[in-house]
Amino acid sequence: MTTTSGLTILGAMHSGFEQILTPEAQQLLVELTREFRPQLKTLLAARQSRQQQFDGGTLPDFLPETASIRQGDWTVAAIPADLQDRRVEITGPVDRKMIINALNADVKVFMADFEDSQAPSWTGVIEGQINLRDANLGTIHYSDPQSGKQYALRDNPALLIARVRGLHLWEKHLLVDGEQVPGSLVDFALYFLHNYQTRLANGSGVYYYLPKLQSHKEAAWWDAVFRFTQAKFNQPVGTIRATVLIETLPAVFEMDEILHALREHIVALNCGRWDYIFSYIKTLKNHADRVLPDRQVVTMDQPFLSAYSRLLIKTCHKRGALAMGGMAAFIPAKDPAANEAILAKVTADKEREASNGHDGTWVAHPGLAATANTVFNRYLTDGKRNQLDVSRADDAPVTAADLLAPSAGERTEAGMRTNIRVALQYIAAWISGKGCVPIYGLMEDAATAEICRTSIWQWIKHGKSLSNGQLVTKALFAQMLAQESAVVRAEVGEALWQEQNFAKAQQLLLQITTADELVDFLTLPAYELL
Ligand SMILES: CC(=O)SCCNC(=O)CCNC(=O)[C@H](O)C(C)(C)COP(=O)(O)OP(=O)(O)OC[C@H]1O[C@@H](n2cnc3c(N)ncnc32)[C@H](O)[C@@H]1OP(=O)(O)O
Ligand SMILES: O=CC(=O)O
Numbered sequence: 001m002t003t004t005s006g007l008t009i010l011g012a013m014h015s016g017f018e019q020i021l022t023p024e025a026q027q028l029l030v031e032l033t034r035e036f037r038p039q040l041k042t043l044l045a046a047r048q049s050r051q052q053q054f055d056g057g058t059l060p061d062f063l064p065e066t067a068s069i070r071q072g073d074w075t076v077a078a079i080p081a082d083l084q085d086r087r088v089e090i091t092g093p094v095d096r097k098m099i100i101n102a103l104n105a106d107v108k109v110f111m112a113d114f115e116d117s118q119a120p121s122w123t124g125v126i127e128g129q130i131n132l133r134d135a136n137l138g139t140i141h142y143s144d145p146q147s148g149k150q151y152a153l154r155d156n157p158a159l160l161i162a163r164v165r166g167l168h169l170w171e172k173h174l175l176v177d178g179e180q181v182p183g184s185l186v187d188f189a190l191y192f193l194h195n196y197q198t199r200l201a202n203g204s205g206v207y208y209y210l211p212k213l214q215s216h217k218e219a220a221w222w223d224a225v226f227r228f229t230q231a232k233f234n235q236p237v238g239t240i241r242a243t244v245l246i247e248t249l250p251a252v253f254e255m256d257e258i259l260h261a262l263r264e265h266i267v268a269l270n271c272g273r274w275d276y277i278f279s280y281i282k283t284l285k286n287h288a289d290r291v292l293p294d295r296q297v298v299t300m301d302q303p304f305l306s307a308y309s310r311l312l313i314k315t316c317h318k319r320g321a322l323a324m325g326g327m328a329a330f331i332p333a334k335d336p337a338a339n340e341a342i343l344a345k346v347t348a349d350k351e352r353e354a355s356n357g358h359d360g361t362w363v364a365h366p367g368l369a370a371t372a373n374t375v376f377n378r379y380l381t382d383g384k385r386n387q388l389d390v391s392r393a394d395d396a397p398v399t400a401a402d403l404l405a406p407s408a409g410e411r412t413e414a415g416m417r418t419n420i421r422v423a424l425q426y427i428a429a430w431i432s433g434k435g436c437v438p439i440y441g442l443m444e445d446a447a448t449a450e451i452c453r454t455s456i457w458q459w460i461k462h463g464k465s466l467s468n469g470q471l472v473t474k475a476l477f478a479q480m481l482a483q484e485s486a487v488v489r490a491e492v493g494e495a496l497w498q499e500q501n502f503a504k505a506q507q508l509l510l511q512i513t514t515a516d517e518l519v520d521f522l523t524l525p526a527y528e529l530l
């Protein structure tokens with residue numbers, strides 16, 4: 001259907017969708033797309049040419065042309081009162097029940113996710129906007145058809161921040177001038193339009209998380225999008241506030257520049273560790289001396305990850321921005337002894353972040369909020385809301401070599417087989433519309449699944465051997481994929497195997513892992529199947 005505004009809507013207009021895709025929303029999408037899509041394409045092309053340099057042997061480094069920004073004396077705009085204390089944030093997809101449970105959890109913030117934990121099906125995207133609108137209005141409720149349990153918001157729910165899709169994702173159900181609209185702009189625009197009045201009436205602002213940026217020029221693009229939107233709705237600069245995930249290897253070398261480009265809108269950077277590990281693999285995919293070991297040993301105490309966390313804190317605090325920690329992928333277990341072990345691991349992870357100087361952290365599940373609170377409450381006593389006073393100014397400088405340091409650890413047959421089973425199950429879930437799933441006791445989302453499949457691709461590319469002496473080849477992978485698919489088929493049962501498109505997932509995993517060129521994001525070919 002092509003509307004009078006010039007937007008073509010290819011997705012079905014289910015009941016209630018007209019409240020989101022209103023004429024005003026359509027107009028905003030058309031204007032934003034016409035204004036910002038051409039530059040976005042240039043930025044995406046720049047990612048490719050920069051990657052060609054890394055593929056040719058160049059290593060990422062701090063940019064000489066922006067040295068004056070790094071050396072300059074400046075800070076970002078003051079942080080609004082309701083964003084000062086973010087000691088524990090829960091994250092999760094924009095399903096109705098999850099939103100209510102997240103906002104009711106014992107956390108300061110809920111990051112409502114259109115990215116790593118959300119498969120962007122048409123209904124998921126638009127229903128997500130309905131759900132967030134109702135959440136901001138305070139009217140959201142849900143009745144579970146299976147259990148009959150009723151869900152509604154508690155008093156003083158957590159603060160809501162929406163994470164939009166990454167710049168690489170397109171919305172195939174919406175066309176402007178015959179071409180797809182950037183998914184990032186769809187999520188941004190619809191969330192702004194349907195919530196800014198409610199949020200401002202409540203004395204707050206419109207808050208976003210921005211994922212997967214690769215350069216300060218992309219940050220400047222977002223800054224321009226914010227300015228355009230604020231001006232259009234006669235709202236002052238700073239109505240919109242952003243937290244930027246530093247979760248790509250190129251971006252870690254441009255943290256000052258990203259803060260500077262967004263200085264009137266930014267409040268924090270966040271260590272998105274899972275995408276960061278994925279990006280380390282992808283960016284350095286041709287560098288035989290930087291191939292990572294098993295995913296299980298790439299933990300935050302690896303030198304390159306420790307350097308990343310410390311430099312992010314130092315950079316943010318120097319500029320007056322918060323430095324958010326990231327996600328431990330553990331989720332609670334039913335068995336009490338197993339759960340105790342999980343809580344101990346989460347405690348250790350959060351302790352490392354808090355003692356480094358992070359201002360807050362993420363949890364994947366409400367059952368982990370108390371554990372994370374306990375750790376951060378010990379650092380935030382006597383009315384302290386954050387650790388902006390921890391400057392790390394006396395630390396030895398974090399160098400490019402520190403940020404790129406190779407990781408010690410084995411590549412094992414068990415590690416490779418686990419990667420296969422996890423990637424297979426995750427892709428099957430994603431193309432069936434579910435972007436975050438529990439697999440073998442861990443939270444798995446787009447970022448963690450990317451690590452699984454790119455690790456194997458890189459082991460094949462560089463002819464790495466496993467600790468048992470087996471050479472990792474395309475043939476070995478294909479053989480293990482067939483074997484592990486049979487294991488998963490037995491584990492999930494025939495009905496789910498058929499229902500969740502496991503055969504398609506198996507085919508896609510085979511294709512992207514044995515391709516000569518690394519596929520940029522698994523969600524790009526997977527989106528064709530969604
Ligand atoms: C790399 C990154 O980007 S990290 C950020 C992206 N990832 C995420 O956001 C992870 C979000 N977490 C999740 O989606 C879920 O925790 C999962 C899928 C991993 C596990 O969910 P479930 O299988 O439902 O777990 P479980 O059965 O233990 O849930 C118990 C209850 O907690 C709720 N719950 C679990 N996780 C969350 C969450 N993140 N937010 C809100 N509620 C949650 C469930 O809805 C369920 O509620 P109910 O008792 O009312 O039915
Ligand atoms: O988005 C978070 C990450 O770890 O990736």
Ligand SMILES: [Mg+2]
Nearest residue numbers: 116272275447
């Ligand atoms: Mg991420």
